[in-house]
Amino acid sequence: MLLLYNTGLRIYYLLILLFSAFNQKAALWIKGRRGVSYIKFDQSIWFHFASLGEFEQGRPVLEQIRTQHPDAKIVVTFFSPSGYEIRKNTPLADAVYYLPLDTAQNAREFIDAINPAIAIFTKYEYWYHFFKQLNDRQIPLYIISGIFRPGQIFFKWYGGLHRKMLSFVTHFFVQDKQSKQLLQTVNINNVTISGDTRFDRVWANAQNPKELPQIAEFKAGHKVFIAGSTWPADEQLIAQLISQHPDWKFIIAPHEIGEDKINNLINLLPANSYIRHSQLQSQISNLTSQILFIDNIGMLSSLYQYGDIAYIGGGFGAGIHNTLEAAAFGLPVIFGPNYSRFKEAHDLITLGAGFSIDDAASLKITTDNLINDQSFCADAGYKAKEYVQQNVGATTIILSAIGF
16 A cells, blocks of 8 residues: 555656646646755754645644744645745744655655654644654654544545554544544544634634725725635626625635636626725725725735625635634625535534525525625624634643643
8 A cells, every 4th residue: 555655646746747837836836845955953843734724724823832932943834835835934933845745755854854843734634654754753743623524535444554644643633523533433542622723713813803904995884795715616606796786895805816817807897896906005096996806815814804794715616715714703604515524614504604505596595685684694693703702722722732
């Protein structure tokens, strides 16, 4: 199985190399791993995140360790360009790298260089050679905000190698009871149900959000529908919704902001109905536009404070993006049908604070219900906010358990 794993990784690398000729993300993935010189530390604390979402998820733990141990050397790694390129200069770390490809040699050389005292991985990403090196050197490895589902390879008859990876982990801090029970079925018992550190992150953000005066001017007393992390399939539906609610303003924050993506979005919108965020300073008169779309990265978590209803993108693709950011501000959240892997989405639906839609018709019905019944909308928003507040505390549990 290890031979198959190693072969698969090399095939994956070759495919990324091939795609890098015409795909920007693939090109960044390759470029960021070439010719890197790692800073050698006498000792460090290593955090790994798959991408930007996992960084924000694990950030409360990272921030607390940085605050409590200001002299500690912290190394952060990312697998994906969408995490590395945005957070490569974070002041929370002394060094930020792409995670090298998981080979025995890379793992040995990287861990030799950064010399971690502990390693903390957020939610997922299981890499055999890195985990084995940590285990061989008796370096504690923690998984935080972990979540497991029956369909994962760990629980399949052919998942022996991946179960071996689980055995290298010092302790799992998981989001829910099901995850703990699943791990126990494969004789992994070093597990604590801590909850999800995302609740800590989004709740802290909602209590002290960054003020955005231009967004407040754009709102100008109107009700605002915020569509966050949208993909083209989401935008097709939202474009149909806009004309049906002329008294509302709409803010659209696409997941990808390349010029071609922006132009495709513009083509869906009525002429003279929109303005880009980057144009607000130079075209103040256009604050009367009904639609504002965000053509930058990093604002979304603060945008929700100006909203009344949120739509979260990704539900017509691989899965929805972060519903908790909007819920923490007391917004009812709407999302597409592909949410099965997201516990918080199920919870929000059960509470009457989240709503899944399948098409333009169901989006219209759901939005009309929220807009036309203010008490229903307010109650859904209250339940969303209460849900987030009741689930904070994972960071404290984790730090206490690992000795920080």
